Amino acid sequence: MWQVPPANDSTSSLARTAAAALTALPPAVLDLGSVFADAGHELALVGGPVRDAFLGTVSHDLDFATSARPDDTERILARWADAHWDVGKEFGTIGARKGDVVVEVTTYRTEAYEADSRKPVVEYGDTLEGDLTRRDFTVNAMAVTLPSLTFVDPHGGLEDLEAGVLRTPVDPEQSFDDDPLRIMRAVRFTAQLGFDVEAGTMAAMSAMADRLAIVSPERVNGELQRMLLSERPRRGLELMVYTGVAAVVLPELDELQRTVDEHRRHKDVYEHTLVVLDQAVELETGPDGAVPAPDLVLRLAAVLHDIGKPATRRFEPGGGVSFHHHELVGARMAAKRLKALRFDKQTIKDVSRLVELHLRFHGYGESQWTDSAVRRYVTDAGPLLERLHRLTRADCTTRNRRKALRLAAAYDDLEERIAALAEEEELARIRPDLDGEQIMEILGVRPGPVVGRAYRFLLDLRMERGPLGEDAAREALLAWWAANQD
Known part of the structure; x- marks a missing residue:
């Protein structure tokens, strides 16, 4: 009973x-x-x-x-x-x-x-x-x-529980000193349960955040993943930044706050990142969809997509600000941080690739891409294409409704073109019309660098012109070979 x-x-x-x-x-x-x-x-x-x-x-x-x-x-x-x-x-x-x-x-x-x-x-x-x-x-x-x-x-x-409050059973400093990972558990439960942290417990989190350094990265990773996969990951990240925990666990996220200058020449990248995360979560699908919720790779990419901005920020003449190649710098930073947190190799590879590609779409609306550019976009994204679709859409956080509608329409158009091209060919598995064995036979060469160069030439030709067929590809290969002989 x-x-x-x-x-x-x-x-x-x-x-x-x-x-x-x-x-x-x-x-x-x-x-x-x-x-x-x-x-x-x-x-x-x-x-x-x-x-x-x-x-x-x-x-x-x-x-x-x-x-x-x-x-x-x-x-x-x-x-x-x-x-x-x-x-x-x-x-x-x-x-x-x-x-x-x-x-x-x-x-x-x-x-x-x-x-x-x-x-x-x-x-x-x-x-x-x-x-x-x-x-x-x-x-x-x-x-x-x-x-x-x-x-x-x-x-x-x-x-x-009834009040929705997280509080330690004993003095919070003692509790966190006994097991510093409890600081990350507070972050996780805030996101999972939607609870608030009691004031004294939160103060202890801030005072003792550095103590997390003695906890193994694997244990920190476990709590971080559970938080990110919860219903309210934004709450967890906000608590991490507010208490200084992010400075220890995800310093790149904490550093995003430094991109706001006193003249407000650029949007708040930290706030933008949180909105991108919210929007990415909303774009996840049901269990039978393309990106079933919750998706760790998409959520990590949303959190890390702009971490290269602080390192690349430049104030331009006339009052502007630029972040040239922040996506490339950010991809390297993301890989380094995820490796330090002991994420698996595939997750590191996928997240850093999404960070690297997240700006690729920009400019599509102003100058429509050729079919070759669309094919290359799909090929470069590979199995991450559906996640890239969602990250790119989530990255639009402008308050200008007209601009937002224009960007959404442009991406709608790009997805329609990808679908149309996919009906004509197996776009996700684009290969040259001739394989390595055929290249060696046609050119009469042995395995070596020349076969790789010929293969890349045919792949570029395939991207540019679509399927050629073996006969046309053979003619193009021979013409290329003749033009490249010393």
């Missing part, structure tokens, strides 16, 4: 929502509680699953805390589960599966970072309340004991 003392009308409503969600938990979960109780140990559902239950969501990530030590937990799970495994036994966590139910069970614990260490020191605790005290925020420091389904909330997490 669900046991929670109602605090007020608002929290009572949340409690009813939680009761409905917890009732939907698989019977195996209650059975697990009984198995631990029979062995003389406590077991409680903790953290995110409890929070989500109050928000009306049944979580599939079932995290439990127990008084049992890891060896005991492993033995108990071996009897209960179809399979069990060592998730991180040195941190007290054992995983298991019974049917479709997957659980992780962790011994009550405390953990803290030493001054210059990237690895937390783990100590086992003896009480559920002590375990909840060492958690990141009060809304994640609630538990439901099993099998009794008794609600435990020593730090007022339910009231903070």
Whole structure:
């Protein structure tokens, strides 16, 4: 029977929502509680699953805390589960599966970072309340004991949940000193849940942002990705910049604020970036569309597309400002930052390529491209074309409605031309009319640089004139070869 003392009308409503969600938990979960109780140990559902239950969501990530030590937990799970495994036994966590139910069970614990260490020191605790005290925020420091389904909330997490506030269970400086990654978790939960950070907790984030430097890039990356893939990534980025966290984790984003000069000769690039991100998110598609939401590559490209501007800003005679080749500089900067944050190679390659290409469309509306230029645009974008379409459209943040409509119409025209050309040929897989083997046979040459030059000549010809056919391509190749002999 669900046991929670109602605090007020608002929290009572949340409690009813939680009761409905917890009732939907698989019977195996209650059975697990009984198995631990029979062995003389406590077991409680903790953290995110409890929070989500109050928000009306049944979580599939079932995290439990127990008084049992890891060896005991492993033995108990071996009897209960179809399979069990060592998730991180040195941190007290054992995983298991019974049917479709997957659980992780962790011994009550405390953990803290030493001054210059990237690895937390783990100590086992003896009480559920002590375990909840060492958690990141009060809304994640609630538990439901099993099998009794008794609600435990020593730090007022339910009231903070109802108020939409992130607050640490203990002094925030102590909490962030114990685990600096909690600073990034605050960023993530702000974006995921739409919550505000309590003033003292926010002040501690600012004061201790530099402490994030001791956390491994992989752990920071994990929180950053979760934030970017949430429903409100802009909120997370704004919090990062406001608190100084961005200066440590994404200094290129923080630096965008410096592009605003006192004479207002150029738009606010930082604010522009946030709007581009919002618009890119809106342009993502459903699960069966070209760019299913949420798309990490598109969102990263939106955040990083203009990071080359501070390094390339020049004040021109007459009061103007320029950022020549900022897309090329930005692409290199994006690759360097993402590599430092331990993103995978494909993501780094794709994001930096989008940053490099995001200005390619500019000028199309003033001087319509040839079919060759359209083919090259598609070929250069390759599998990123649909994302490039969306990044380019999102990059229009002008308040001039007439200009915005003109740019949208120009891009509509470009997409229509791409579609028309694609009907005539397999545009995304453009190849010369002759391959390397044919080139060597026709020219009577062996593998070497000349074959590469001939191949590029035929590819350029294909871009310029469309499909030629093998006979016409052969004639053009021979003419080129004759003209290029010494």
